[in-house]
Amino acid sequence: QVQLQESGPGLVKPSETLSLTCAVSGYSISSGYYWGWIRQPPGKGLEWIGSIYYNGSTYYNPSLKSRVTISLDTSKNHFSLRLNSVTAADTAFYYCARQEVDFDTSGPEEFDYWGQGTLVTVSS
Amino acid sequence: EIVLTQSPGTLSLSPGERATLSCRASQSVSSSYLAWYQQKPGQAPRLLIYGASNRATGIPDRFSGSGSGTDFTLTISRLEPEDFAVYYCQQYGSSHTFGQGTKLEIK
Numbered sequence: 001q002v003q004l005q006e007s008g009p010g011l012v013k014p015s016e017t018l019s020l021t022c023a024v025s026g027y028s029i030s031s032g033y034y035w036g037w038i039r040q041p042p043g044k045g046l047e048w049i050g051s052i053y054y055n056g057s058t059y060y061n062p063s064l065k066s067r068v069t070i071s072l073d074t075s076k077n078h079f080s081l082r083l084n085s086v087t088a089a090d091t092a093f094y095y096c097a098r099q100e101v102d103f104d105t106s107g108p109e110e111f112d113y114w115g116q117g118t119l120v121t122v123s124s
Numbered sequence: 125e126i127v128l129t130q131s132p133g134t135l136s137l138s139p140g141e142r143a144t145l146s147c148r149a150s151q152s153v154s155s156s157y158l159a160w161y162q163q164k165p166g167q168a169p170r171l172l173i174y175g176a177s178n179r180a181t182g183i184p185d186r187f188s189g190s191g192s193g194t195d196f197t198l199t200i201s202r203l204e205p206e207d208f209a210v211y212y213c214q215q216y217g218s219s220h221t222f223g224q225g226t227k228l229e230i231k
Contacts (some may be wrong), residue, residue: 046161046169046212048220062125062219095168109216110159112180114168 022096034099147213157217
């Protein structure tokens with residue numbers, strides 16, 4: 001059974017960098033699939049942040065691309081999110097998730113396994 | 125960017141009734157690359173439907189998805205008490221975007 005677990009600071013100061021890690025168990029992230037990050041401001045809808053393929057290729061939401069970096073650490077079987085220059089608008093629940101792969105195009109598809117989410121508040 | 129608009133915003137129904145939720149895209153979603161998720165308070169979203177009409181593993185057959193192009197529908201044939209939640213659609217044909225959600229509440 002694949003399980004994902006987010007971890008990281010729950011409070012980040014404005015203008016600083018938000019850093020989260022997603023630990024994966026039950027599957028080796030170097031074997032396949034995409035691994036993504038999604039966020040949800042409290043009481044609001046879902047926003048895709050970006051995804052990374054098992055080979056290291058990355059895809060980012062154009063609206064966040066200039067501030068986002070997603071990376072893999074296969075030795076620890078986890079992947080990470082860095083979002084720099086944060087503001088209060090970045091306050092949200094952050095979820096990590098596994099994404100299926102399109103058989104024909106090898107592109108990222110739906111999110112089939114999710115972490116429980118972690119709340120990150122941006123405040124001084 | 126493909127914008128997904130879900131309707132209605134809130135749907136009030138009773139257990140045993142049929143629920144029909146709509147997701148309309150601002151442009152055609154290629155290859156029916158559309159998924160539906162259910163989210164309950166304090167929980168992560170759960171995948172229900174992918175490829176517009178394929179049920180995910182373990183999802184009861186009262187959930188069904190249909191549609192193509194710009195119009196997609198999630199139908200719950202007979203509502204169970206545990207089905208009352210927020211439902212989101214997501215397209216992955218051109219980058220990734222989510223709809224704003226439909227809240228299904230008990231009448």
